[in-house]
Amino acid sequence: MKIIKTLKELRSYRNEVSGSVGLVPTMGALHEGHLSLVKKSFTDNNKTIVSIFVNPAQFAPHEDFDSYPRHFEDDCKQLERLNVDAVWAPSVSEMYPKDFQTAVRVSGISEVLEGEFRPHFFEGVTTIVNKLFMQVQPTRAYFGEKVFQQLQVIQKMVKDLNISVHVIGCKIIRDAEGLALSSRNAYLSDDDIQVARQLNVILKQASALVKERGIQEVELILKDAIITAGFTKVDYVTLRNAETLRPISSLQNCDDVRILVAAYLGPVRLIDNIGL
Ligand code: AMP
Numbered sequence: 577m578k579i580i581k582t583l584k585e586l587r588s589y590r591n592e593v594s595g596s597v598g599l600v601p602t603m604g605a606l607h608e609g610h611l612s613l614v615k616k617s618f619t620d621n622n623k624t625i626v627s628i629f630v631n632p633a634q635f636a637p638h639e640d641f642d643s644y645p646r647h648f649e650d651d652c653k654q655l656e657r658l659n660v661d662a663v664w665a666p667s668v669s670e671m672y673p674k675d676f677q678t679a680v681r682v683s684g685i686s687e688v689l690e691g692e693f694r695p696h697f698f699e700g701v702t703t704i705v706n707k708l709f710m711q712v713q714p715t716r717a718y719f720g721e722k723v724f725q726q727l728q729v730i731q732k733m734v735k736d737l738n739i740s741v742h743v744i745g746c747k748i749i750r751d752a753e754g755l756a757l758s759s760r761n762a763y764l765s766d767d768d769i770q771v772a773r774q775l776n777v778i779l780k781q782a783s784a785l786v787k788e789r790g791i792q793e794v795e796l797i798l799k800d801a802i803i804t805a806g807f808t809k810v811d812y813v814t815l816r817n818a819e820t821l822r823p824i825s826s827l828q829n830c831d832d833v834r835i836l837v838a839a840y841l842g843p844v845r846l847i848d849n850i851g852l
Pocket of ligand 1: 610749
């Protein structure tokens with residue numbers, strides 16, 4: 577497995593590679609969720625490149641950029657075991673040259689939900705993903721439904737900017753009790769994990785309730801249930817049109833509904849979602 581750290585090396589590697597290339601963008605601290613994207617890329621492509629880059633632009637100053645888990649050696653061992661072809665692991669200065677002044681911003685879909693509570697986030701994501709696409713020139717790129725809105729925002733960016741990459745969404749990988757795997761779960765104590773595991777159980781109950789109680793009431797019931805389970809704060813828990821992420825007034829008006837949640841356990845913010 578080739579570990580590439582400079583753009584110069586990446587360009588020469590990319591020039592040598594023929595056939596289809598799958599890109600799996602990550603911030604490292606890899607778990608089975610990330611590895612499921614890698615495995616999907618293997619089945620679809622001749623080569624698979626995994627990028628590992630903790631992107632400062634998608635963290636606000638008060639967020640966890642400095643403390644974000646970084647396990648580069650361990651990540652590389654896991655990827656090598658899977659026979660990944662190359663890891664693209666640039667430094668911050670390689671990605672953001674001095675006096676960097678450019679941004680890619682998707683309006684509308686990136687301004688709701690996560691965009692409302694983390695206003696810096698999507699511009700950081702779309703700028704870096706755009707750069708990754710231009711650097712790696714993948715045939716396909718793999719994103720988890722774990723960050724569901726991110727997947728939809730990237731789909732929109734690719735469509736709007738006519739980027740010739742197929743964006744593939746992959747299902748959420750969960751532990752045996754349904755907790756969505758996340759690098760940030762490492763911040764949770766054993767007691768917190770028990771509470772966190774309630775999140776998907778609560779979301780699943782919504783499906784059955786919606787027909788009986790209606791959307792707005794179900795959103796309130798879910799919020800109450802999340803707080804009762806032991807979460808300390810709910811940023812949002814809401815039913816949305818899965819493609820546009822706009823609110824829906826009734827189930828009749830929308831074939832594809834997604835329930836999305838962001839909630840805090842102390843300082844740790846967890847997100848999850850399920851299809852209705
Ligand atoms: P991250 O390293 O957190 O930026 O995540 C990199 C990619 O892995 C993103 O496309 C995430 O949606 C995806 N991902 C993270 N956790 C999971 C999971 N539990 N299941 C599936 N995909 C995931």
